[in-house]
Amino acid sequence: MITNCAPCPRCGKLVSVNNLSSISDTLNNMLRKLRIECTLCGQTELLRGNFDDHINQECPNVRVSCPAMNNKCPWIGQRNDLKNHISTCVFHQPPLVVAEIAAATKLSTKDLLSKQPISFEEKSYYEECKEYYHITGKPLISIAEEVFDNNIELKSSSLKIGIDEEYDIVVKQIQVGSSILEAEIPDKLESNDKQLRLKMIYQSITDKLQEEFGKMKIFFLFMGPIKSLFKIQKYRTEIKLNPQYNRIYDRDYNYWEGPLHDGRDRGNKPYYCPIGWKRCSLYVTDKFYEKFKGWCICYHGTKFSNGLSILLSGLKPAGIKVYGDGIYATPSVNYASHPRYSEIMPIDSSHQKTFFKSGKYLQFILECRVHPNNIKQTDKETLSVKDGTTIDSNIKNEDIEWVIDDRNKTIVDFNDPDSSIICTGLLIRVTDNHPGLLPQSQWWFNSHLCDYKKCCALGIDLDSLEGQRQHENKCNIIYE
Numbered sequence: 001m002i003t004n005c006a007p008c009p010r011c012g013k014l015v016s017v018n019n020l021s022s023i024s025d026t027l028n029n030m031l032r033k034l035r036i037e038c039t040l041c042g043q044t045e046l047l048r049g050n051f052d053d054h055i056n057q058e059c060p061n062v063r064v065s066c067p068a069m070n071n072k073c074p075w076i077g078q079r080n081d082l083k084n085h086i087s088t089c090v091f092h093q094p095p096l097v098v099a100e101i102a103a104a105t106k107l108s109t110k111d112l113l114s115k116q117p118i119s120f121e122e123k124s125y126y127e128e129c130k131e132y133y134h135i136t137g138k139p140l141i142s143i144a145e146e147v148f149d150n151n152i153e154l155k156s157s158s159l160k161i162g163i164d165e166e167y168d169i170v171v172k173q174i175q176v177g178s179s180i181l182e183a184e185i186p187d188k189l190e191s192n193d194k195q196l197r198l199k200m201i202y203q204s205i206t207d208k209l210q211e212e213f214g215k216m217k218i219f220f221l222f223m224g225p226i227k228s229l230f231k232i233q234k235y236r237t238e239i240k241l242n243p244q245y246n247r248i249y250d251r252d253y254n255y256w257e258g259p260l261h262d263g264r265d266r267g268n269k270p271y272y273c274p275i276g277w278k279r280c281s282l283y284v285t286d287k288f289y290e291k292f293k294g295w296c297i298c299y300h301g302t303k304f305s306n307g308l309s310i311l312l313s314g315l316k317p318a319g320i321k322v323y324g325d326g327i328y329a330t331p332s333v334n335y336a337s338h339p340r341y342s343e344i345m346p347i348d349s350s351h352q353k354t355f356f357k358s359g360k361y362l363q364f365i366l367e368c369r370v371h372p373n374n375i376k377q378t379d380k381e382t383l384s385v386k387d388g389t390t391i392d393s394n395i396k397n398e399d400i401e402w403v404i405d406d407r408n409k410t411i412v413d414f415n416d417p418d419s420s421i422i423c424t425g426l427l428i429r430v431t432d433n434h435p436g437l438l439p440q441s442q443w444w445f446n447s448h449l450c451d452y453k454k455c456c457a458l459g460i461d462l463d464s465l466e467g468q469r470q471h472e473n474k475c476n477i478i479y480e
Contacts, residue, residue: 072206126162133164138210139218142229158226164217245281245425248479249274258394264289267296267372272394274299274333276440276477277427279367284422292422295369298329298402299427301341302364326376326403327421329368332392334440335400336365337429338383338447343457344435359430359478361459367425370404374420377403383447391443430478436465437475445469 008015032049040061046054055062060080066073066089075085129140139162213221222229247254259270285291330336345362380398381391391397404421435441436458448455451462458465 129162130164133214133218137214139213139221141210142222157224158222160222160226160229161218162221243281245279247279247281249277249279250477250479251275253479265293267294269296269298269331269372270394271297272331272392274367274427276438277333277365277429278479279425279427281425282423284424292369295371296331296375297424298331298368298370298404298421299333299336300327300329300366300368300423301336301338302343302366326406329370329402329404329421330400331402332395332400333365333427334392334443335381335395337363337435337441338444339436339456339458340383340448344459345457346459347430358480359432361431361434363429363435365427365429366423367427368421369424370402370421374405375402376405379403381447385443386446389443389446391447430480431475432478433473433475434460434465434468435475436460437468437473438477 007013032047034048035045036048036051037044038046038051038054038059040055041059043054043059060078062079063076064079064082066075066082066085068089069075073089075089077085133139249255254273255275256273259272260266336342342363342365345364347359347362378399379401381400385391385397389397391400407420429435431438436444445466449458449462450456451458
């Protein structure tokens with residue numbers, strides 16, 4: 001479009017928009033009758049005047065969205081693939097009718113209030129879920145891995161909801177204390193129907209909806225076979241802190257330059273000092289160094305709430321699969337700290353200050369161990385870093401992404417010693433100003449960085465951060 005003036009594409013003479021006039025109807029009709037070819041699908045003899053209709057309604061190679069895009073379906077593909085997609089799209093299924101559950105139960109709380117004490121494992125798990133809820137303001141959402149596995153027949157399945165007060169609601173089961181509601185999905189539904197509906201519910205729970213659940217004091221929501229929940233709860237009770245291996249990594253604490261050589265076998269990948277971070281070590285298993293001899297150390301950046309929920313309910317493999325299926329990790333703590341991977345959380349609530357007494361911003365990173373045989377691929381960074389920018393002086397940008405074999409599991413339990421990747425600790429960084437002002441974070445500004453929270457969880461307006469950076473504001477790491 002010509003804004004003021006521009007050269008004519010034929011003669012080069014500068015012309016102004018004021019010198020241009022609309023073409024006549026006669027000429028326009030002649031142009032509409034021209035025969036053209038669609039460069040997307042190759043169809044010829046198309047009338048130019050009908051080309052928009054061809055693109056909007058007929059062309060098989062045009063990229064289109066799923067009709068269920070308003071239900072949060074992210075699919076975009078060619079029109080000729082749309083029919084196959086719709087046949088399996090969980091967002092395109094009819095919604096789960098709550099009345100089905102109510103009609104199947106027809107029970108009242110008066111008849112079903114259980115006075116039988118819940119197990120130690122279950123009680124401990126619910127207390128942890130409550131703490132998660134109090135810190136984040138959102139319920140812990142958990143789903144059994146069987147729901148995602150089409151090779152497993154889902155014989156029984158339930159919805160289980162925890163509410164942080166005692167309510168008088170029509171449900172199948174309530175436990176004394178907090179209200180734990182359990183509703184069984186009707187048996188008349190086929191296994192595939194149960195899976196599709198549970199997937200639809202799980203994938204439609206947005207951050208906004210979780211916040212609304214939080215306002216309703218819902219602190220926990222599980223979908224799937226109850227026996228799977230019991231398994232999760234059993235694992236959680238076995239998670240213990242291992243404070244003798246807590247560490248602060250900095251020059252005045254624990255520090256080394258280059259690869260660590262302390263006689264311990266950490267596989268075929270070097271281990272560099274994660275300077276600036278404090279590790280809270282987790283107990284994984286007895287005889288740790290015997291079982292995990294030769295396993296490499298890597299990092300998985302995560303949102304503040306996700307870091308807690310991963311430990312409570314497992315890790316889903318990557319949704320954006322740049323290098324294929326698997327769990328994405330990195331040997332560089334500096335790379336994992338980018339706000340696309342590790343949320344920058346302002347410390348403002350009283351519950352957060354219970355754990356992080358001073359400082360203004362917080363980040364979480366999971367410290368993990370993985371056997372070299374489970375590293376399917378190493379590849380370059382995926383943050384569009386500008387040429388000549390160094391992310392980590394110890395690791396090349398071309399080798400900074402690891403893809404870990406998820407063994408075809410939809411949810412991988414980080415705390416199961418038999419998993420392909422395990423979590424050995426939580427790395428925490430607390431700062432007195434935004435961590436984007438730290439010297440080791442300056443590479444962020446030569447990579448993808450945006451204000452869209454679901455992409456880059458900056459915890460601050462990007463323009464405000466840029467302003468502080470231009471004024472050379474400082475940031476310090478706090479180790480209290």
